[in-house]
Each structure stands twice: as C-alpha cells, then as structure tokens.
Amino acid sequence: MNKDILICGVGGQGTVLASGIIAASALAEGHIVHSAETIGMAQRGGPVTSHVRIGADAYSPLIPFGKADLILGFEPSEVVRNIRYLSKDGLAIVNTAAVKPVTASLSGSGYDGTEMTAYLSSHTRCILTDGDKECQKLGSAKFLNILLLGIAAGSGDLGLQKDTLVSVIEKRVPAKFLEANMQAFLNGFEIGKTKGE
Numbered sequence: 001m002n003k004d005i006l007i008c009g010v011g012g013q014g015t016v017l018a019s020g021i022i023a024a025s026a027l028a029e030g031h032i033v034h035s036a037e038t039i040g041m042a043q044r045g046g047p048v049t050s051h052v053r054i055g056a057d058a059y060s061p062l063i064p065f066g067k068a069d070l071i072l073g074f075e076p077s078e079v080v081r082n083i084r085y086l087s088k089d090g091l092a093i094v095n096t097a098a099v100k101p102v103t104a105s106l107s108g109s110g111y112d113g114t115e116m117t118a119y120l121s122s123h124t125r126c127i128l129t130d131g132d133k134e135c136q137k138l139g140s141a142k143f144l145n146i147l148l149l150g151i152a153a154g155s156g157d158l159g160l161q162k163d164t165l166v167s168v169i170e171k172r173v174p175a176k177f178l179e180a181n182m183q184a185f186l187n188g189f190e191i192g193k194t195k196g197e
Contacts, residue, residue, distance in 0.1 A: 001031060002055030003159045004063045008082045009074025010045050010099050014145030018072060019050035021149060021172055025164045026054045036061035045099065047078055054159070070157050072148050074131070075099045076116035083124065091157045092124045093148055093192075095131035127151060127195045134187060143184035146173075150188020155195070162189065 005022060009015045016037055026033045034053040051063045065084045073079030073094040086092060098113030120126050129151060131144045146169065152158040153165055166185065173181045 001159050002057045003053075003070070004058070004068045004087075005052040005054070005070045005072065005158070006063055006068045006082060006085045007050040007052065007072045007074075008078040009048055009095075010078065011039075011048055012045065013048070013074040013099075014142065015048045015050055015072075015074055017172065018145040018149055019052050021165065021168050022052050022158070022160070024168045024172070025160045026052075028164050028168060029160060032056050032058070034058050034061040047081070049078075049082060069159075070152060072152055074144060074148065076113040076120065077111075079120060080116045083120070086124060090125070091155065092120060092126040093151050093155070093157075094120055094126055094128050095144060095148065096128050097130055097132035127155060127192065129191055129195075134191075135184065137187070138180050138184055140180070142177075143181055146181045146184040147188040150185040150190075151192035151195075152188075153185075154189035154192025156192075 007015045007019050019035055023033045023035045031054045036051045038049045051061055063085055067087055068085040069090050071079060071086050071092040073092055076094055076098055079092055079094050096113060096117050100111055117128055131147055132141055134147055135141045135143045153162055
C-alpha cells in the first residue's frame with residue numbers, strides 16, 4: 001500500500017497524536033512509514049501540520065503538492081490553507097467547527113468557518129462533520145482527533161484495518177480516557193461508512 005496523509009489543525013486539537021496513531025498502525029501492518037510535523041506556535045493556537053507517508057514509494061517525509069490521498073482537517077481554514085497538497089482524487093475529512101484565531105478575535109471578525117466549508121464542498125471530494133457537536137455527546141472536545149480517525153477508517157480511504165487502529169489507540173491513550181476515545185472512534189467509523197459511500 002502507498003498512501004500519503006496530511007493532518008492539519010491548530011495547537012491543542014490532538015493532530016500529533018492522530019499522526020502517531022496512523023504511523024504506528026501502518027508499521028504494525030508491516031508498511032514502511034515516513035512522518036514529519038510542522039508545529040510552530042502550536043501552544044498559542046497556531047497551525048500544526050503532520051505529513052504521514054506510507055509505502056515504499058515515499059522517499060522523503062514531506063508530501064509533494066497535489067499528492068495527498070487524504071487530508072484530515074481539524075479546522076476548516078487550515079484545510080483550505082493546505083488544500084494544494086490534496087490530489088485531484090483525494091478525500092478531505094473536515095471538522096466544520098471553526099477555531100477563531102487570535103487576530104480575528106482582536107479585530108472583531110465574524111469568522112465561523114462557513115465560507116471555508118462552502119469552498120471545500122464545491123472544490124473537493126470531502127466529508128464534512130461538526131466535530132464539536134459529535135464530541136459533546138461524549139462530554140469533551142478532546143476526542144476530536146480519535147473521532148476524525150474513525151471517520152477516515154470508516155470511509156475506507158485511510159487504508160488501515162479497524163482492528164489495528166483500535167489496538168494502537170488502546171496502547172496510546174491513557175486508561176482513564178480510553179472508553180470515551182473508543183466510543184469516539186466507533187462513532188466516527190459509522191459516520192465514515194455512511195458518508196464515504
């Protein structure tokens with residue numbers, strides 16, 4: 001299997017854990033994996049981007065423009081900012097709940113992500129989901145990363161086995177949060193199965 005996956009969002013959304021789970025799952029299935037993160041000012045809500053390249057065809061950890069098979073987008077404007085990586089047949093899985101940047105808050109901007117999601121809907125093959133609403137069912141927005149992983153797995157575009165992902169999540173997530181994270185993954189898997197058809 002050869003698969004290029006870009007994960008993008010802002011600091012605190014769990015993008016790095018998501019990329020680590022994908023990479024570890026691919027390794028567990030016997031694939032070659034390269035990965036890299038661009039973190040920057042993540043602690044202050046800045047952009048975070050992770051590249052995960054699976055398969056023998058990847059010679060560097062960075063995905064070339066137009067070659068990503070899948071984008072996991074934790075924030076709509078970050079997906080738009082990184083859309084040049086997506087291949088023409090690629091899938092973007094997008095959390096529609098916007099994170100208002102500090103500059104928008106200071107300027108009184110009404111940014112809510114709707115223009116970004118409208119653009120993505122008309123220009124890409126995508127699955128849109130209100131991650132905040134889905135995570136509220138589980139009591140915390142902290143499960144967004146696992147929810148989006150579940151959607152990717154359920155859609156079939158992630159290319160990794162459900163059981164492998166579950167096993168890696170069980171090893172990577174602290175025991176006290178495991179039950180809720182597993183429910184987030186399963187809920188996401190069902191969304192991905194339904195919307196990916």
